[in-house]
Amino acid sequence: MKTLTLILRTEIRLALRQIGDSAIIVLFFVLAAVLFPLGIGPEPKLLPQLAPGVIWIMALLAAMLSFERLFTPDFDDGSLEQFAICHAPLEIIALAKAAAHWLVTGLPLIIASPLIAMLYRLPDTGYNVLITTMALGTPAISLIGTAGAAMILGARRGGVLLSLLVIPLMLPILIFGAAAIDATVSGFPVRQHLMLMGGFLLGSLVITPLATAAALRQSLE
Amino acid sequence: MQFFGQNLSCIRGERLVFSGLDFTVEPGSVLALTGNNGSGKTSLLRVMAGLTHPIAGELAWHDGSVADNPERHHNRINFVGHLDAVKAALSVYENLQIWASLNGGTDKTISIAFKKMGLKGLENTPGRYLSAGQKRRVSLARLVASHAKLWLLDEPTIALDPASVNALRDLITEHRNSGGMTIVANNIDLRIKDTTELNLHHFATTGEGIWEGVG
Numbered sequence: 239m240k241t242l243t244l245i246l247r248t249e250i251r252l253a254l255r256q257i258g259d260s261a262i263i264v265l266f267f268v269l270a271a272v273l274f275p276l277g278i279g280p281e282p283k284l285l286p287q288l289a290p291g292v293i294w295i296m297a298l299l300a301a302m303l304s305f306e307r308l309f310t311p312d313f314d315d316g317s318l319e320q321f322a323i324c325h326a327p328l329e330i331i332a333l334a335k336a337a338a339h340w341l342v343t344g345l346p347l348i349i350a351s352p353l354i355a356m357l358y359r360l361p362d363t364g365y366n367v368l369i370t371t372m373a374l375g376t377p378a379i380s381l382i383g384t385a386g387a388a389m390i391l392g393a394r395r396g397g398v399l400l401s402l403l404v405i406p407l408m409l410p411i412l413i414f415g416a417a418a419i420d421a422t423v424s425g426f427p428v429r430q431h432l433m434l435m436g437g438f439l440l441g442s443l444v445i446t447p448l449a450t451a452a453a454l455r456q457s458l459e
Numbered sequence: 460m461q462f463f464g465q466n467l468s469c470i471r472g473e474r475l476v477f478s479g480l481d482f483t484v485e486p487g488s489v490l491a492l493t494g495n496n497g498s499g500k501t502s503l504l505r506v507m508a509g510l511t512h513p514i515a516g517e518l519a520w521h522d523g524s525v526a527d528n529p530e531r532h533h534n535r536i537n538f539v540g541h542l543d544a545v546k547a548a549l550s551v552y553e554n555l556q557i558w559a560s561l562n563g564g565t566d567k568t569i570s571i572a573f574k575k576m577g578l579k580g581l582e583n584t585p586g587r588y589l590s591a592g593q594k595r596r597v598s599l600a601r602l603v604a605s606h607a608k609l610w611l612l613d614e615p616t617i618a619l620d621p622a623s624v625n626a627l628r629d630l631i632t633e634h635r636n637s638g639g640m641t642i643v644a645n646n647i648d649l650r651i652k653d654t655t656e657l658n659l660h661h662f663a664t665t666g667e668g669i670w671e672g673v674g
Binding site: 240241244248251252255256311314315316317319320321322323324325326327458459 | 508509510511512530533534536538540541542543544545546547548549553557558560561562563601
């Protein structure tokens with residue numbers, strides 16, 4: 239627990255001193271989502287239908303941009319070696335890294351998402367579910383992405399490889415996240431969608447720290 | 460307490476760097492690794508740290524193998540490698556605090572480390588403004604800031620000025636006097652007395668890239 243808070247504090251401190259890095263992710267998210275109405279035209283019927291899918295796809299792609307830099311600085315400056323042989327288990331450090339990633343990237347995306355929903359004139363009934371799916375989905379994205387980031391360490395053109403590795407794993411989040419918002423706007427129940435997302439999040443919470451730690455150890459061999 | 464390796468072999472890339480290597484370290488002793496560039500000093504230290512796995516042989520403490528209980532091994536060692544693990548955006552104090560807290564150090568040990576490595580006055584300087592030698596001193600200060608039985612030092616004197624080399628020598632002497640163990644690659648600048656020497660050249664399997672007949 240002490241390790242968890244220590245790494246979290248350090249990562250947040252680092253993120254605040256390099257605030258541009260997380261600001262760029264959120265700006266990309268907003269900017270890319272703004273492009274759709276400009277390209278397709280301000281069709282009042284079409285845009286609300288597009289909203290759930292666009293928001294989720296853009297959130298996924300924006301998150302992709304952030305993962306490549308998650309472990310490379312630690313790998314290059316030797317911190318990763320020290321993490322691997324310090325008293326704390328590497329699994330806890332992996333979990334802390336994912337939590338910190340969510341705080342500096344996932345949370346800003348959640349906050350920015352209603353803004354985009356407004357732009358797409360998402361019906362008022364959709365906002366609660368939008369925030370709920372984002373709150374359930376973004377931590378899972380951070381967890382899976384952290385494992386992916388650990389796997390690409392030392393690889394050339396890691397960023398592209400990373401997307402190919404982790405996007406397929408994130409498809410359930412995209413499918414159920416967008417479907418839940420669609421369902422609530424059309425007046426259908428959303429409970430099962432949200433429960434599946436919650437289950438997916440819990441599963442990732444258990445599996446990914448183990449995978450991340452194993453990949454990190456492998457990268458140091 | 461004793462730390463030893465038996466019949467160790469290590470492969471880097473596709474080259475067998477060393478094989479059939481044995482060593483033993485007792486409390487209060489210093490083991491100096493010698494050998495030319497590419498003879499495997501760094502590889503051996505990384506194997507000892509548990510970062511790389513040997514392809515053959517065993518690494519063990521008096522009370523059991525490292526492979527069976529890596530956590531216990533990590534609790535006993537501290538490793539200073541070629542990379543300093545100093546974050547550019549964090550101050551010297553913050554940098555040291557991370558590693559001290561992860562390895563059981565306290566505020567008190569951190570302040571002792573600052574004094575011993577001559578880092579006083581640099582507490583609030585961000586890592587990016589440090590010179591190579593200062594970064595190295597921060598890296599070495601981690602040894603003092605956390606208590607570890609075994610120090611693994613890979614060419615620790617690189618970039619250090621003579622005063623810091625002396626400070627490091629005193630540090631190692633103090634560590635051995637209190638029963639600590641030290642394994643250091645290259646004793647050339649440090650010139651520590653009464654060391655056991657382990658020449659990696661004796662365990663080399665090929666002469667590839669090594670100055671034949673010099674060591």
